[in-house]
Amino acid sequence: MELMKLRPFIPSGEDYPLAQRFFEDLGFEKVYSDSGLSIFRLGEQEFFLQNFHNEEFQSNYMVELLVADLDAWWTHIQKNIRDKRYPIKFKEPTLYPWGKREIHLIDPAGVCWHIAESR
Structure with missing residues (x-):
């Protein structure tokens, strides 16, 4: 068996256009969109x-989103997300007891993203 790709379905919350803008500002490209679904x-x-x-x-x-450079993601979040007044919460990069250094980001819908260094 060969796995080609795993693509999760992430809920937008009550404000779909706001969620779309948030993920674009986070750095994702919107490659498709209609009134019910977008692909980032x-x-x-x-x-x-x-x-x-x-x-x-x-x-x-x-x-969980594994990234090569967690500090670059943290800088990007600080620069491109922090002052846009999105209804989000985030916590700076922290090394956790399970051995991963992560940023915890709660998106506009309330979904918790664990942005972690890939090791």
Whole structure:
């Protein structure tokens, strides 16, 4: 068996256009969009942004994004996301007991992104 790609469906929360802008500002390219679904890509990685809102689900959904340079991502978040007044939360790069250095970012829908250094 050969796996070609895994593309998660990420809920947008109640404001689909806001979520689209957020992910574009985060650095993803929107390669397709309609009223119910958008496809975002960065390099070879993609995800579906689904126009879907369920607060209980969103606040319990997590995604891990492995990156080569965590400090560059932190600088990018500080520079391109922080002052845009998105309803988000984030925590600076931290080394956790499980051995990964991560940024925790809660997106506009409440999804927790673990942005971690790939080792």
